[in-house]
Amino acid sequence: MLGAFLNKPNEILIKDIATPEPNFGEVRVHLSKVGICGSDVHLFLGHRLLENPTIIGHEGLGFIDKIGEGVVGRHLGERVIIEPNIPCRKCHYCMSGRGNICTNKRVIGLTEAGCFAEYITIPAEFAWKIPDEISDEDAVVVEPTAVAVHALFSSKAKPGDAIAVIGLGAIGLLVSHLALSLGYQVFVSELNPSKVKMATDMGAFAIFPKGDLENQADELSKIWTENRVSAVFECAGSAQTASLATAAAPRGSEIILVGLSGNLATFTPLKIAREGIHIVPSIIYDHPFDFARTLQLIRSKVIQPHFIISNYATLNTLQAALALAATGNESKIVVNISK
Numbered sequence: 174m175l176g177a178f179l180n181k182p183n184e185i186l187i188k189d190i191a192t193p194e195p196n197f198g199e200v201r202v203h204l205s206k207v208g209i210c211g212s213d214v215h216l217f218l219g220h221r222l223l224e225n226p227t228i229i230g231h232e233g234l235g236f237i238d239k240i241g242e243g244v245v246g247r248h249l250g251e252r253v254i255i256e257p258n259i260p261c262r263k264c265h266y267c268m269s270g271r272g273n274i275c276t277n278k279r280v281i282g283l284t285e286a287g288c289f290a291e292y293i294t295i296p297a298e299f300a301w302k303i304p305d306e307i308s309d310e311d312a313v314v315v316e317p318t319a320v321a322v323h324a325l326f327s328s329k330a331k332p333g334d335a336i337a338v339i340g341l342g343a344i345g346l347l348v349s350h351l352a353l354s355l356g357y358q359v360f361v362s363e364l365n366p367s368k369v370k371m372a373t374d375m376g377a378f379a380i381f382p383k384g385d386l387e388n389q390a391d392e393l394s395k396i397w398t399e400n401r402v403s404a405v406f407e408c409a410g411s412a413q414t415a416s417l418a419t420a421a422a423p424r425g426s427e428i429i430l431v432g433l434s435g436n437l438a439t440f441t442p443l444k445i446a447r448e449g450i451h452i453v454p455s456i457i458y459d460h461p462f463d464f465a466r467t468l469q470l471i472r473s474k475v476i477q478p479h480f481i482i483s484n485y486a487t488l489n490t491l492q493a494a495l496a497l498a499a500t501g502n503e504s505k506i507v508v509n510i511s512k
């Protein structure tokens with residue numbers, strides 16, 4: 174089969190390698206479409222280094238083409254989406270129901286071969302059957318949508334409440350879409366005008382704070398407080414926006430950290446403590462609940478997450494597509510692998 178290896182930063186190499194065979198409990202998936210994630214772009218740019226050349230990619234849609242021993246109730250040809258984080262189910266965190274922070278997690282496209290390839294093998298329960306009513310375009314973005322579902326429901330905010338979203342990458346857009354679809358009021362802040370338009374077209378209000386961090390925080394705080402924003406979703410993933418979120422969060426609100434910056438952010442303990450602000454972490458999703466919930470939200474037409482797809486590529490154009498994704502102007506590029 175063909176697989177796209179990240180050979181070194183900024184270099185994708187297509188290699189012809191042995192097609193993997195499913196182990197006990199696994200299925201093999203013939204991949205059809207795979208989304209490019211922000212984390213693939215970070216790997217591509219060398220922000221995080223892989224030990225060996227690895228097939229990256231984890232947002233994989235395809236068809237079961239081989240079933241391993243011990244798998245029951247699955248069928249050849251079944252259309253499936255990959256859930257790419259596989260908790261160990263043995264460690265302290267897994268045993269306390271927190272598999273999303275498992276320290277022995279297997280991660281498709283990071284700790285093992287990923288989805289920018291013709292085939293992948295995976296434990297059967299991490300290949301989710303896609304109901305017939307769901308289009309390929311909605312199905313291929315189930316994984317980032319599950320991140321947004323997990324983030325929104327990590328907060329105490331309920332439909333009818335007002336929330337704020339900082340940063341409109343794929344996840345920020347999906348949090349906004351889900352929240353608007355469920356009847357929340359959504360205030361977005363983002364620098365890229367085309368992404369702001371995507372959110373305002375869905376019914377979000379855009380706020381463009383100006384000046385230095387302190388001025389921006391004052392302006393956001395005033396507007397958020399007037400509109401009773403009860404949860405602020407930091408989806409930009411920079412230390413600066415995390416600092417901004419904590420400085421501007423209204424009294425009594427929550428800050429949901431969805432973006433992942435490795436740099437130091439700042440906050441004022443006095444404000445956080447005296448104003449009763451909660452900082453809530455949100456990382457990936459809980460197996461098996463969030464994928465099940467996401468598929469049902471799409472199936473029942475509450476959300477149509479395919480709107481984030483802005484461009485397509487192929488395995489042969491993957492290197493250029495990753496470079497294009499790195500510009501930040503695309504909300505989601507999908508790689509077509511097979512029909």
Ligand SMILES: [Zn+2]
Nearest residue numbers: 210232316317
């Ligand atoms: Zn992803």
Ligand SMILES: [Zn+2]
Nearest residue numbers: 261264267275
């Ligand atoms: Zn574990």
